[in-house]
Amino acid sequence: MRLELKDLTRQFGKKTAVQSVTLNIAPGEMVGVIGRSGAGKSTLLRMLNRLADPTSGQIRFGDVDITRLSGAALRHWRRDCAMIFQQFNLVPRLDVMTNVMLGRLNHRSTALSLLNIFTREERLLAIAALERLGIEQTALQPAGTLSGGQQQRVAIARALMQQPKMLLADEPIASLDPLNAKIVMDSLSDINRREGITVITNLHTLDTARAYCERIIGMSEGRVVFDGPPQALTAEAVHAIYGVTDPAQLDESMTSTALSRAGSEPVRPQSEARPVDVMQPLKAYAAPL
Ligand SMILES: Nc1ncnc2c1ncn2[C@@H]1O[C@H](COP(=O)(O)OP(=O)(O)OP(=O)(O)O)[C@@H](O)[C@H]1O
Numbered sequence: 001m002r003l004e005l006k007d008l009t010r011q012f013g014k015k016t017a018v019q020s021v022t023l024n025i026a027p028g029e030m031v032g033v034i035g036r037s038g039a040g041k042s043t044l045l046r047m048l049n050r051l052a053d054p055t056s057g058q059i060r061f062g063d064v065d066i067t068r069l070s071g072a073a074l075r076h077w078r079r080d081c082a083m084i085f086q087q088f089n090l091v092p093r094l095d096v097m098t099n100v101m102l103g104r105l106n107h108r109s110t111a112l113s114l115l116n117i118f119t120r121e122e123r124l125l126a127i128a129a130l131e132r133l134g135i136e137q138t139a140l141q142p143a144g145t146l147s148g149g150q151q152q153r154v155a156i157a158r159a160l161m162q163q164p165k166m167l168l169a170d171e172p173i174a175s176l177d178p179l180n181a182k183i184v185m186d187s188l189s190d191i192n193r194r195e196g197i198t199v200i201t202n203l204h205t206l207d208t209a210r211a212y213c214e215r216i217i218g219m220s221e222g223r224v225v226f227d228g229p230p231q232a233l234t235a236e237a238v239h240a241i242y243g244v245t246d247p248a249q250l251d252e253s254m255t256s257t258a259l260s261r262a263g264s265e266p267v268r269p270q271s272e273a274r275p276v277d278v279m280q281p282l283k284a285y286a287a288p289l
Contacts, residue, residue, distance in 0.1 A: 001062035002026055003048070003166070003198070010043050013264035017090045019222035020057070027165075031200045032139075032213030035241055038166040039219040041202040045168050048200070049081045081166040082159035086174045088151040092144025096135070096154050099127040099143045103161030123204060129157035131186055149180025156187055167191065169201035173208065185212050206238070 002113035003025040010018040010284075018040040025031060033041045038122040046052040048059065050066065059066040060076075069077050082103070090099045101118045118126075130136040131154040138146055143154055152172060159167055170190060171179035184206065189212050192199045203209045209216050210230040217228030218233075238244070 001165070002059040004058075005048075006058045006060070007195060008044070008047060008059065009055050010040075010052060010061055011055045015224050018047065018054075021222075021224050023217065023227070025198060025200065027198055028192070028196045029198055029200075029215055030189065030213050031198075031215045032209035033202045033216060033219060034201065034204075034206060034215045034241070035211050035219035037204075039241075040222040041219055042170055045083075045170050045202055048166075048168055049078050049083055063194065074120075076286070079162045080164055081164040082164035083168040083170065084152070084155045084159055084172050086171040087273070088148070088155045090143040090151055090154055092160075093142055095140050095145050095268055096146070097123070097126055097139045100129055100157045100161055103129075103158035117248065117281065125161060126157070129160045132160065132191075133157045133222065147180065148176050149183055152176065152180070152184045153187060156184070156191070160191070166198040166200065168207060171204060173200050174204050181208070190214070206233070206242075 003023075004131060005021055005023045005025075008018060008021040009016065021044060024121065035045065043052055048066075050069065054067055057067075061080075064077075066077060090101070094102075101122055102119070104122050118152050122277050126211065130139055133156055133158070135146075135150055135153050138150060138154070142152060146154065156167075167188065172186050172188065176184060185208060188199050188201065191197055201213070203213075210233065214226065214229060216230055216233060217224055218237065220243070221242055226237045228237075
């Protein structure tokens, strides 16, 4: 189903974070949203799953007016458009498997959720999601002991557990070193292509948007100032988005709120996160098929 934003505006006091944004996003698109820090990228994304409410305008998904949803219908919408964040938002002391299964919370009764009881089917789904991201070997480790790149992949696996129609990613690689950034972007791209899940991701580097997104939306001061394929990103378009013509002039601090900059996180060898017998207890979950 098509996602349609019409005249979407969000104000914070006198500050207009997002101004009259009108966009149509077709199912299965891979969209990168770029712009300077403060351009309104996060606010736009957060409005899509109603973490922020629009001041005016409308969001429609097919026939449904997302802007009017409340209660169970809003919870279902949030399940349909899973979100991942720059800082992963995992529960560090819980093991990876449990973190991933928490993605099912919106599918479950409150009682089951409170008791933290997961079905065998849910456990199998979680293992499959971890395998899909290539990190099944970390399943029983506390999430907080993983490298940033692995934690982001756990967050994506958790999002997949929601069986979403759309994946929203708010600066998913801003805290990662280049190698892990590539692994995470490759994962998002693969999910988009193989599952046909729409991916909308805020990105702080132009190169990443160019390399991975078939459609780029450029924002400046709350407005959409560019919307097109990477090939259409001319020097004028770059100027309209960033206020500079040569991307080399861009300092990352102008485009991102990254807490730790790319390159600052040590690349952890896979072996460090791979205890030899970690799959053993998992086989108990999976054995009696
Ligand atoms: N909760 C809030 N209260 C007040 N102002 C806000 C709030 N959230 C965002 N803003 C303001 O709205 C504008 C857009 O912010 P937003 O976070 O959407 O931009 P962004 O492009 O995602 O930038 P960044 O990458 O730095 O987060 C900024 O001027 C910001 O200060």
